[in-house]
Amino acid sequence: MLWLWVLLGVLALLVVLAAFGYNRLVRLRNEADTGWANIDVQLQRRTDLIPNLVEAVRGYAAHERAVFDEVTRARAALQQASAPGAAGDANDALTAALGRLFAVAEAYPELKASENFLRLQEDLTDTEDKISAARRYYNSTVMHYNTAIQSIPWVLVAKPLGFRAKEFFSAAGDTAVPQVSLAPSA
Amino acid sequence: MTLQQQIRANRFRSTIVILGFVVLLLLLAGLIGLALDTSLAIVALAVAAIYGVFGVVNSRRLIAGITQAQAVGPDELRPLRRLVENVSIGAGLPVTPELRVVEDEAPNAFAAGLRPTSSYIGVTTGLLRAMPKRELEAVLAHEVSHIRNRDTYLMTMATVFAGVIALVGDIGFRSIAYGGRRRGGGALVAILAIVGLVLAPYAALLLRMSLSRRREFLADAGAAEILSDAEAMALALRRLELDPTTVRYSNSSTAHLWVESPTERVDSLKTGVIEFSSFFNTHPPTRARIAALEEAGGFRLPDRLALDAPFAVELGLA
Numbered sequence: 001m002l003w004l005w006v007l008l009g010v011l012a013l014l015v016v017l018a019a020f021g022y023n024r025l026v027r028l029r030n031e032a033d034t035g036w037a038n039i040d041v042q043l044q045r046r047t048d049l050i051p052n053l054v055e056a057v058r059g060y061a062a063h064e065r066a067v068f069d070e071v072t073r074a075r076a077a078l079q080q081a082s083a084p085g086a087a088g089d090a091n092d093a094l095t096a097a098l099g100r101l102f103a104v105a106e107a108y109p110e111l112k113a114s115e116n117f118l119r120l121q122e123d124l125t126d127t128e129d130k131i132s133a134a135r136r137y138y139n140s141t142v143m144h145y146n147t148a149i150q151s152i153p154w155v156l157v158a159k160p161l162g163f164r165a166k167e168f169f170s171a172a173g174d175t176a177v178p179q180v181s182l183a184p185s186a
Numbered sequence: 187m188t189l190q191q192q193i194r195a196n197r198f199r200s201t202i203v204i205l206g207f208v209v210l211l212l213l214l215a216g217l218i219g220l221a222l223d224t225s226l227a228i229v230a231l232a233v234a235a236i237y238g239v240f241g242v243v244n245s246r247r248l249i250a251g252i253t254q255a256q257a258v259g260p261d262e263l264r265p266l267r268r269l270v271e272n273v274s275i276g277a278g279l280p281v282t283p284e285l286r287v288v289e290d291e292a293p294n295a296f297a298a299g300l301r302p303t304s305s306y307i308g309v310t311t312g313l314l315r316a317m318p319k320r321e322l323e324a325v326l327a328h329e330v331s332h333i334r335n336r337d338t339y340l341m342t343m344a345t346v347f348a349g350v351i352a353l354v355g356d357i358g359f360r361s362i363a364y365g366g367r368r369r370g371g372g373a374l375v376a377i378l379a380i381v382g383l384v385l386a387p388y389a390a391l392l393l394r395m396s397l398s399r400r401r402e403f404l405a406d407a408g409a410a411e412i413l414s415d416a417e418a419m420a421l422a423l424r425r426l427e428l429d430p431t432t433v434r435y436s437n438s439s440t441a442h443l444w445v446e447s448p449t450e451r452v453d454s455l456k457t458g459v460i461e462f463s464s465f466f467n468t469h470p471p472t473r474a475r476i477a478a479l480e481e482a483g484g485f486r487l488p489d490r491l492a493l494d495a496p497f498a499v500e501l502g503l504a
Binding site for chain 2: 031034035038042126129130133134136137140141
């Protein structure tokens with residue numbers, strides 16, 4: 001009868017370990033989802049600011065239609081992109097288009113001095129900073145999550161259990177999260 | 187070790203420390219009961235419990251009071267507020283901590299609060315006048331790491347508990363000094379009790395500070411991770427190290443809350459315990475912290491710091 005108890009004990013241990021491991025994967029996935037929600041909030045805020053900005057510039061430089069169209073298109077593309085990778089690319093394209101819009105604005109001193117424009121510019125810069133902060137957090141949670149589901153033993157069962165690898169929110173040259181040792185060395 | 191494992195280890199250590207405090211408190215009460223009077227021990231314990239509950243409930247206000255941290259209006263210091271927002275987004279905090287400012291020339295910062303959702307970060311005006319944006323961001327990230335790692339929870343508890351132990355020790359000590367009714371058992375018990383009553387506050391202090399030393403390294407690493415910039419944190423530490431001023435309002439019971447130990451150069455606390463002084467430092471030496479960051483980030487700090495414009499200029503404070 002002893003072997004039966006040993007077997008039961010080992011089984012119970014496995015069940016406990018599996019439960020802990022599963023909970024960890026769920027937690028990591030939730031963290032990554034939260035990270036994505038943080039980015040989404042900021043992207044939304046950014047797309048909300050753009051129509052006002054375009055209107056502000058149009059008031060002074062109505063004939064610069066090509067730039068307005070480009071910004072509007074890039075904004076629409078960002079709104080439609082739902083996957084993190086595509087959203088990252090669309091966001092970069094929008095940044096480039098906005099850069100051209102601001103370059104146009106340079107030529108209009110009255111526009112540059114207008115309170116409204118300055119405020120919008122400040123808000124946009126702030127949103128961009130927040131997007132990059134949110135991206136760092138999201139990418140590091142994705143890295144932890146992906147590493148976890150690609151490691152033994154979870155790599156064998158992650159797919160059937162519905163844990164799929166997540167995309168990074170890419171931005172040129174900033175996907176790698178530096179590894180900082182958390183153990184104090186002194 | 188991942189961050190989550192660290193947080194869990196931190197929580198485990200917190201539990202041990204809190205239990206340690208309870209044991210210390212009971213021992214102290216036992217000594218009072220043995221040497222003086224059982225009813226006095228009960229009174230001391232009751233006072234300790236009331237003080238403890240009051241302290242935990244009001245910890246936010248108490249710490250703000252001790253550190254003289256002023257709340258900032260919603261439209262003031264917007265660039266600084268934005269930095270705090272960005273850093274807490276980078277750390278994945280659920281809520282941006284409240285911002286408070288301490289009018290003090292010494293550059294320093296602290297974090298307080300029992301939960302990540304009800305925490306706040308305090309910075310001195312000296313910090314804003316000393317640090318350029320990149321380094322200020324690193325200091326804020328360091329404080330946000332304390333909040334995320336649940337260090338502020340433990341630090342707040344430790345502040346209150348150390349206060350409780352000191353209070354109970356004080357009750358016992360005064361009773362002896364003013365000739366409380368002494369129980370039979372003679373001189374030996376009385377001496378033991380006096381030694382215990384004197385040492386207990388120091389033991390409490392020691393416990394509290396040993397806690398905080400490890401956490402500083404962790405928070406530095408956290409700040410480096412949040413900003414993907416280990417050098418910024420190291421630069422900020424170097425600038426703090428080079429700064430000769432110390433925080434005026436630093437009270438020894440909140441010393442461990444700060445990014446740089448404000449009592450490091452104030453020796454009042456260490457008088458008479460010079461040989462133990464290295465144990466009593468709440469923060470590991472800045473040099474060791476910089477070295478750890480240099481190793482992790484694979485860089486070496488230049489010998490001299492660049493003269494960047496401090497963030498106060500952008501805030502219109504300078």
